[in-house]
Amino acid sequence: MENVEREILLSFWKVHILHHAKKKPVIGQWVIRELRRHGYEVSPGTLYPLLARMAGRGWLRCRVDPEGGLRARKEYSLTKKGREVLSFLRDQVEELHREVVLGEEEEPES
Amino acid sequence: MENVEREILLSFWKVHILHHAKKKPVIGQWVIRELRRHGYEVSPGTLYPLLARMAGRGWLRCRVDPEGGLRARKEYSLTKKGREVLSFLRDQVEELHREVVLGEEEEPES
DNA sequence: TGGCCGTATACGGTTGTCGTAATGGGAGGC
Protein backbone atom coordinates (compact mmCIF):
# COMPACT_ATOMS: atom_id res chain seq x y z
CA MET A 1 0.00 0.00 0.00
CA GLU A 2 1.11 3.48 -0.68
CA ASN A 3 1.53 6.20 1.80
CA VAL A 4 -1.84 7.71 1.79
CA GLU A 5 -3.95 5.65 4.11
CA ARG A 6 -1.71 6.70 6.97
CA GLU A 7 -4.63 9.01 7.55
CA ILE A 8 -6.39 5.87 8.77
CA LEU A 9 -3.46 3.84 10.01
CA LEU A 10 -2.21 6.52 12.34
CA SER A 11 -5.33 6.15 14.42
CA PHE A 12 -4.74 2.44 14.70
CA TRP A 13 -1.27 3.14 15.97
CA LYS A 14 -2.69 5.48 18.56
CA VAL A 15 -4.68 2.60 19.94
CA HIS A 16 -1.58 0.44 19.90
CA ILE A 17 0.27 3.11 21.83
CA LEU A 18 -2.40 3.30 24.51
CA HIS A 19 -2.39 -0.46 24.71
CA HIS A 20 1.35 -0.65 25.20
CA ALA A 21 1.35 2.22 27.65
CA LYS A 22 -0.93 0.14 29.79
CA LYS A 23 1.55 -2.69 29.98
CA LYS A 24 4.69 -0.68 30.48
CA PRO A 25 5.74 2.94 30.10
CA VAL A 26 6.31 4.00 26.55
CA ILE A 27 8.97 6.23 25.07
CA GLY A 28 8.89 8.26 21.88
CA GLN A 29 11.94 6.72 20.30
CA TRP A 30 10.72 3.27 21.13
CA VAL A 31 7.46 3.88 19.29
CA ILE A 32 9.31 5.18 16.27
CA ARG A 33 11.58 2.15 16.21
CA GLU A 34 8.72 -0.25 16.78
CA LEU A 35 6.71 1.19 13.92
CA ARG A 36 9.74 1.11 11.67
CA ARG A 37 10.24 -2.51 12.58
CA HIS A 38 6.77 -3.11 11.20
CA GLY A 39 7.58 -1.22 8.04
CA TYR A 40 6.15 2.20 8.77
CA GLU A 41 7.90 5.51 9.12
CA VAL A 42 6.58 8.03 11.59
CA SER A 43 8.55 11.20 11.95
CA PRO A 44 9.20 12.95 15.26
CA GLY A 45 7.11 15.86 14.08
CA THR A 46 4.13 13.56 14.06
CA LEU A 47 4.77 11.38 17.03
CA TYR A 48 5.84 13.74 19.77
CA PRO A 49 2.94 16.15 19.41
CA LEU A 50 0.70 13.13 19.43
CA LEU A 51 2.07 11.87 22.74
CA ALA A 52 1.93 15.37 24.18
CA ARG A 53 -1.69 15.66 23.12
CA MET A 54 -2.63 12.41 24.74
CA ALA A 55 -0.92 13.57 27.91
CA GLY A 56 -2.69 16.92 27.68
CA ARG A 57 -6.00 15.12 27.50
CA GLY A 58 -5.15 13.16 30.59
CA TRP A 59 -4.87 9.80 28.87
CA LEU A 60 -1.15 9.46 29.55
CA ARG A 61 0.99 10.54 32.45
CA CYS A 62 4.44 11.81 31.55
CA ARG A 63 7.34 11.05 33.85
CA VAL A 64 10.71 12.60 33.26
CA ASP A 65 13.93 12.68 35.25
CA PRO A 66 13.97 16.21 36.69
CA GLU A 67 17.76 16.22 36.60
CA GLY A 68 17.79 15.23 32.97
CA GLY A 69 17.50 18.71 31.57
CA LEU A 70 15.74 19.38 28.30
CA ARG A 71 15.67 16.45 25.91
CA ALA A 72 15.55 13.97 28.76
CA ARG A 73 13.61 10.90 27.84
CA LYS A 74 9.96 10.93 28.76
CA GLU A 75 8.07 7.89 29.91
CA TYR A 76 4.38 7.84 29.21
CA SER A 77 2.09 5.53 31.12
CA LEU A 78 -1.64 5.07 31.02
CA THR A 79 -3.80 6.99 33.49
CA LYS A 80 -7.16 5.95 34.87
CA LYS A 81 -8.84 8.11 32.28
CA GLY A 82 -6.60 6.59 29.63
CA ARG A 83 -7.73 3.13 30.69
CA GLU A 84 -11.33 4.19 30.25
CA VAL A 85 -10.59 5.54 26.81
CA LEU A 86 -8.70 2.40 25.87
CA SER A 87 -11.51 0.22 27.08
CA PHE A 88 -13.98 2.19 25.02
CA LEU A 89 -11.76 1.97 21.98
CA ARG A 90 -11.38 -1.74 22.50
CA ASP A 91 -15.12 -2.13 22.12
CA GLN A 92 -15.01 -0.09 18.96
CA VAL A 93 -12.21 -2.20 17.55
CA GLU A 94 -14.20 -5.29 18.33
CA GLU A 95 -17.22 -3.92 16.54
CA LEU A 96 -15.17 -2.92 13.54
CA HIS A 97 -13.57 -6.33 13.46
CA ARG A 98 -16.89 -8.09 13.75
CA GLU A 99 -18.34 -6.22 10.85
CA VAL A 100 -15.42 -5.75 8.48
CA VAL A 101 -13.39 -8.88 9.13
CA LEU A 102 -15.99 -11.39 10.27
CA GLY A 103 -18.62 -9.94 7.96
CA GLU A 104 -21.43 -9.99 10.46
CA GLU A 105 -24.32 -7.67 9.89
CA GLU A 106 -26.15 -5.45 12.27
CA GLU A 107 -29.90 -5.53 12.12
CA PRO A 108 -31.33 -2.42 10.53
CA GLU A 109 -33.44 -0.15 12.68
CA SER A 110 -37.14 -0.07 12.12
CA MET B 1 -17.00 8.94 26.13
CA GLU B 2 -16.53 12.55 25.43
CA ASN B 3 -16.05 14.08 22.10
CA VAL B 4 -12.36 14.02 21.82
CA GLU B 5 -11.39 10.61 20.62
CA ARG B 6 -13.31 11.26 17.43
CA GLU B 7 -9.77 11.87 16.24
CA ILE B 8 -9.47 8.09 16.45
CA LEU B 9 -13.05 7.07 15.81
CA LEU B 10 -13.33 8.95 12.56
CA SER B 11 -10.76 6.64 11.05
CA PHE B 12 -12.78 3.65 12.12
CA TRP B 13 -15.80 5.11 10.39
CA LYS B 14 -13.77 5.56 7.25
CA VAL B 15 -13.19 1.84 7.21
CA HIS B 16 -16.88 1.25 7.81
CA ILE B 17 -17.68 3.49 4.88
CA LEU B 18 -15.38 1.60 2.54
CA HIS B 19 -16.87 -1.63 3.75
CA HIS B 20 -20.42 -0.49 3.09
CA ALA B 21 -19.49 0.99 -0.24
CA LYS B 22 -18.39 -2.46 -1.25
CA LYS B 23 -21.80 -3.95 -0.58
CA LYS B 24 -23.92 -1.21 -2.04
CA PRO B 25 -23.44 2.38 -3.14
CA VAL B 26 -23.26 4.83 -0.30
CA ILE B 27 -24.70 8.31 0.03
CA GLY B 28 -23.58 11.16 2.22
CA GLN B 29 -26.85 11.62 4.02
CA TRP B 30 -27.15 7.95 4.64
CA VAL B 31 -23.78 7.88 6.35
CA ILE B 32 -24.72 10.82 8.52
CA ARG B 33 -28.00 9.19 9.51
CA GLU B 34 -26.38 5.85 10.11
CA LEU B 35 -23.74 7.34 12.39
CA ARG B 36 -26.38 9.30 14.25
CA ARG B 37 -28.33 6.11 14.73
CA HIS B 38 -25.27 4.76 16.51
CA GLY B 39 -25.02 7.84 18.65
CA TYR B 40 -22.43 9.87 16.79
CA GLU B 41 -22.76 13.21 15.11
CA VAL B 42 -20.75 13.91 11.98
CA SER B 43 -21.37 17.21 10.30
CA PRO B 44 -21.53 17.68 6.54
CA GLY B 45 -18.40 19.78 6.72
CA THR B 46 -16.54 16.70 7.82
CA LEU B 47 -18.20 13.98 5.85
CA TYR B 48 -18.48 15.36 2.36
CA PRO B 49 -14.85 16.41 2.03
CA LEU B 50 -13.97 12.97 3.30
CA LEU B 51 -15.98 11.22 0.61
CA ALA B 52 -14.60 13.56 -2.01
CA ARG B 53 -11.08 12.79 -0.86
CA MET B 54 -11.62 9.07 -1.08
CA ALA B 55 -12.99 9.54 -4.56
CA GLY B 56 -10.04 11.74 -5.47
CA ARG B 57 -7.69 8.99 -4.37
CA GLY B 58 -9.49 6.53 -6.53
CA TRP B 59 -10.94 4.45 -3.72
CA LEU B 60 -14.51 5.37 -4.52
CA ARG B 61 -16.30 6.03 -7.78
CA CYS B 62 -18.88 8.76 -7.71
CA ARG B 63 -22.02 8.38 -9.78
CA VAL B 64 -24.47 11.20 -10.12
CA ASP B 65 -27.53 11.76 -12.23
CA PRO B 66 -26.32 14.18 -14.92
CA GLU B 67 -29.79 15.67 -15.14
CA GLY B 68 -29.92 16.27 -11.44
CA GLY B 69 -28.15 19.59 -11.45
CA LEU B 70 -26.05 20.74 -8.54
CA ARG B 71 -26.93 19.17 -5.23
CA ALA B 72 -27.99 15.96 -6.91
CA ARG B 73 -27.34 12.98 -4.71
CA LYS B 74 -24.04 11.23 -5.24
CA GLU B 75 -23.60 7.52 -4.99
CA TYR B 76 -20.20 6.30 -4.04
CA SER B 77 -19.16 2.75 -4.75
CA LEU B 78 -15.90 0.94 -4.19
CA THR B 79 -13.38 0.77 -7.01
CA LYS B 80 -10.81 -1.91 -7.63
CA LYS B 81 -8.23 0.20 -5.92
CA GLY B 82 -10.64 0.78 -3.07
CA ARG B 83 -11.05 -2.94 -2.68
CA GLU B 84 -7.30 -3.30 -2.37
CA VAL B 85 -7.18 -0.58 0.25
CA LEU B 86 -10.06 -2.13 2.13
CA SER B 87 -8.44 -5.52 2.05
CA PHE B 88 -5.24 -4.05 3.40
CA LEU B 89 -7.12 -2.24 6.13
CA ARG B 90 -8.96 -5.40 7.00
CA ASP B 91 -5.65 -7.04 7.80
CA GLN B 92 -4.70 -4.11 9.94
CA VAL B 93 -7.98 -4.26 11.81
CA GLU B 94 -7.44 -7.92 12.40
CA GLU B 95 -3.98 -7.30 13.79
CA LEU B 96 -5.23 -4.53 16.02
CA HIS B 97 -8.02 -6.75 17.23
CA ARG B 98 -5.69 -9.62 17.89
CA GLU B 99 -3.41 -7.53 20.01
CA VAL B 100 -5.71 -5.12 21.78
CA VAL B 101 -8.86 -7.19 22.20
CA LEU B 102 -7.54 -10.73 22.27
CA GLY B 103 -4.38 -9.69 24.08
CA GLU B 104 -2.03 -11.76 22.00
CA GLU B 105 1.60 -10.73 21.88
CA GLU B 106 3.93 -10.50 18.99
CA GLU B 107 7.35 -11.97 19.47
CA PRO B 108 9.99 -9.30 19.80
CA GLU B 109 12.57 -9.08 17.06
CA SER B 110 16.07 -10.21 17.78
C1' DT C 1 38.18 17.68 24.46
C1' DG C 2 35.97 15.94 20.75
C1' DG C 3 32.81 12.95 18.47
C1' DC C 4 28.89 10.10 18.41
C1' DC C 5 24.44 8.38 19.90
C1' DG C 6 19.98 8.59 21.83
C1' DT C 7 16.49 11.56 22.66
C1' DA C 8 13.27 15.44 22.30
C1' DT C 9 12.02 20.27 20.22
C1' DA C 10 11.13 23.92 16.90
C1' DC C 11 9.04 25.31 13.07
C1' DG C 12 6.67 26.41 8.75
C1' DG C 13 3.89 24.42 5.37
C1' DT C 14 0.16 21.31 4.09
C1' DT C 15 -3.87 18.62 4.91
C1' DG C 16 -7.83 17.26 7.57
C1' DT C 17 -11.71 18.49 10.56
C1' DC C 18 -15.26 21.38 12.45
C1' DG C 19 -19.97 23.72 12.71
C1' DT C 20 -22.95 26.59 10.48
C1' DA C 21 -25.03 28.80 6.83
C1' DA C 22 -26.40 28.76 2.17
C1' DT C 23 -28.03 26.66 -2.12
C1' DG C 24 -30.58 23.71 -5.43
C1' DG C 25 -34.12 20.64 -6.86
C1' DG C 26 -38.33 17.88 -6.23
C1' DA C 27 -42.94 16.84 -4.39
C1' DG C 28 -47.22 18.03 -2.25
C1' DG C 29 -50.90 21.23 -1.13
C1' DC C 30 -54.02 24.39 -2.67
Add this chain to the structure above:
DNA sequence: GCCTCCCATTACGACAACCGTATACGGCCA
Protein backbone atom coordinates in the same frame (compact mmCIF):
# COMPACT_ATOMS: atom_id res chain seq x y z
C1' DG D 1 -48.47 28.56 -10.70
C1' DC D 2 -46.61 29.32 -6.36
C1' DC D 3 -45.46 28.41 -1.71
C1' DT D 4 -43.42 25.47 1.57
C1' DC D 5 -40.98 21.72 3.19
C1' DC D 6 -37.66 18.16 2.72
C1' DC D 7 -33.60 15.97 1.09
C1' DA D 8 -29.09 16.42 -0.27
C1' DT D 9 -24.80 18.84 -1.24
C1' DT D 10 -21.70 22.93 -1.15
C1' DA D 11 -19.23 26.96 0.72
C1' DC D 12 -16.45 28.79 3.92
C1' DG D 13 -13.46 30.44 7.61
C1' DA D 14 -11.41 28.96 11.79
C1' DC D 15 -8.89 25.57 14.08
C1' DA D 16 -6.42 21.23 14.86
C1' DA D 17 -3.53 17.59 13.31
C1' DC D 18 0.21 15.95 10.56
C1' DC D 19 4.50 16.16 8.06
C1' DG D 20 9.64 16.29 7.27
C1' DT D 21 13.65 18.39 8.36
C1' DA D 22 16.66 20.91 10.99
C1' DT D 23 18.24 21.80 15.57
C1' DA D 24 19.54 21.26 20.40
C1' DC D 25 20.63 18.86 24.73
C1' DG D 26 23.05 15.51 27.53
C1' DG D 27 25.66 11.27 28.30
C1' DC D 28 29.29 8.24 27.15
C1' DC D 29 33.63 6.90 25.70
C1' DA D 30 37.98 7.30 23.51
